[in-house]
Amino acid sequence: MESLEPPLHTGSSVVSVQELVKETLEAVPERYVRHDQEPQILSDNRSTETPIVPIIDLGKLSSDQTLGNQELQKLHGACKDLGIIQLVNHGIGPSLLEDLRHEIEEFFKLALSEKEKFGRRLGEFEGYGSVPLSEVKLDWGDRFLMTVNPIAKRNPRLFPELPLSLRNTLDSYIKEMQKLAMQLLCLISKCLEIEMNEMKELFEDGFQILRMTYYPPCPQPELVVGLTPHSDSCGITILHQINNVDGFQIKKDGIWTPVHILPDAFVVNVGDTMEILTNGLYNSIEHRATVNSIKERISIAMFFNPKLDSEIGPIQSLMTKESPALFRRIKMEKYVNDYSSHKLDGKSYLEKLKLRTEKAVAFEVE
Numbered sequence: 001m002e003s004l005e006p007p008l009h010t011g012s013s014v015v016s017v018q019e020l021v022k023e024t025l026e027a028v029p030e031r032y033v034r035h036d037q038e039p040q041i042l043s044d045n046r047s048t049e050t051p052i053v054p055i056i057d058l059g060k061l062s063s064d065q066t067l068g069n070q071e072l073q074k075l076h077g078a079c080k081d082l083g084i085i086q087l088v089n090h091g092i093g094p095s096l097l098e099d100l101r102h103e104i105e106e107f108f109k110l111a112l113s114e115k116e117k118f119g120r121r122l123g124e125f126e127g128y129g130s131v132p133l134s135e136v137k138l139d140w141g142d143r144f145l146m147t148v149n150p151i152a153k154r155n156p157r158l159f160p161e162l163p164l165s166l167r168n169t170l171d172s173y174i175k176e177m178q179k180l181a182m183q184l185l186c187l188i189s190k191c192l193e194i195e196m197n198e199m200k201e202l203f204e205d206g207f208q209i210l211r212m213t214y215y216p217p218c219p220q221p222e223l224v225v226g227l228t229p230h231s232d233s234c235g236i237t238i239l240h241q242i243n244n245v246d247g248f249q250i251k252k253d254g255i256w257t258p259v260h261i262l263p264d265a266f267v268v269n270v271g272d273t274m275e276i277l278t279n280g281l282y283n284s285i286e287h288r289a290t291v292n293s294i295k296e297r298i299s300i301a302m303f304f305n306p307k308l309d310s311e312i313g314p315i316q317s318l319m320t321k322e323s324p325a326l327f328r329r330i331k332m333e334k335y336v337n338d339y340s341s342h343k344l345d346g347k348s349y350l351e352k353l354k355l356r357t358e359k360a361v362a363f364e365v366e
Contacts, residue, residue: 014119014129018142019112021216028220032140037225037288038256052252053259053267054078059089061187076191083270083283084250084259087184087238090266092176097264100173101242103166104298108142108214118144118158125340126155140224140291141215148174148302149208174210174302177238181304184236184268192278194317202277202306203235207336209305215247215289215297226289226297231347232271233339234303239267245297251286258290272350273305273335276327279314286347308333327353 020029056078060071078085107115120127128144146158148170154160159167185199215226226247241248241261248259248267261267275284291297306312313329330353339349 014112014116015138016112016115016142017130017138017140018108018214018216021218025219028140028218028223032138033223034137034225035223037229039222052257053082053084053086053250055262055265056085056087057089058087058091058183072187072191075187079188079191079270079274079282081283082250082252083275083285084287085268086262086265087268088262088265090180092180092266094264096169096172096176097240099169100240100300101298103163103169104212104242104300107144107163107166107212108298115144117161124155126158139227140218140221141213141226141289143211143213145209145211147208148210149178150205153207153308170210173300174208177302178208180266181236181238181302185304188236188274192281192315192318194315198315202310202312203304204307206235206307206310207305207332209234209303211301211303213289213299213301215291215299217293217296218291219293221291221293224291226291229286229288231284231286231350232269232303233273233336233349234271234305235273235277236304237267237269237271237301238304239269239299239301241267242298242300243296245292245295247290247292247297248299249288249290251288256288271303272339272347272353273312275350276312276353277315277318279318279323280326281318284347284350305336306332308336326355328355 017032054074054077056075057071060067061075062068075085115128118128120129126146128142130138130142146155147153148159159170162170182200182204185203186196189196189199213227218224229251239248244261244263246258246260248261249256250259251257259267269285269287270282272284274282289297289299310332311329312332312335314325314327319325
């Protein structure tokens, strides 16, 4: 989800970095220069023996009890520690992923006049374009963000108006992601040893957002940020790196660390909502996107939230006298609206929902 600030105008109804780089750029325009950000780490972890982000095999989770339990504990540990995994053997066919790559690449190749039809409008967080973070500063990327579930909440000028082949492919992908997300949420319920229905009732047919992002090459990548550091507001995010170009980074032990994403693996990360539901047991990971000087990077992410009419707060069974509620309860719709109007800034929004220690009320055992 994005800020509700209106887009900047430069003779066009949409600000597009993709259009900007079609010009011969020797230096990055000032409105993209981000001296406020920590420097990029240009090395990667491809050669390290142990991957920074744990790799979880979904097939093992459904295999024999011993192997499945080991993988389940690995998942639980990853959600507590980093709040992020790479998911392999996830069951999504390579032909669908290839169709998805082709269709999204073709969308971003459309003339700006065609993409402007989906441009982000004043007062809306959905639509296509580059998103300003203040009156002057922008990320180095173009994104197309839209609500995809509940279907009744879809903006009639966005998803329904996409080119037919892209719409059909996205529809197939969304359905697969919905099934995968519910499977993961059920596994998380097992990890937490809570009633399966607690997660299911919250998230089934919940509020879901899709974001496609195009990060063009940049002549001075060290000066810009593809996506400002933040934690996601949702329960879980499933990210697919469409064209296998790295640029995803996580904040680990206070240091920005590049993540090499395995081909066709999904990155699944814990969001703020899951940190709230687990009363801080699971960690929503702060992350950002960086860019390079040679190749564009394309990604698609789906954000899975509880139903808008639900209320979120720490799950009752995860609170004890020793571990009272760390977060206040809030209606999901208000939570979404507040986050949408909040400037991306690390985990600052989650901090606002924390109860002060002296005000935390101990869990009362009946």
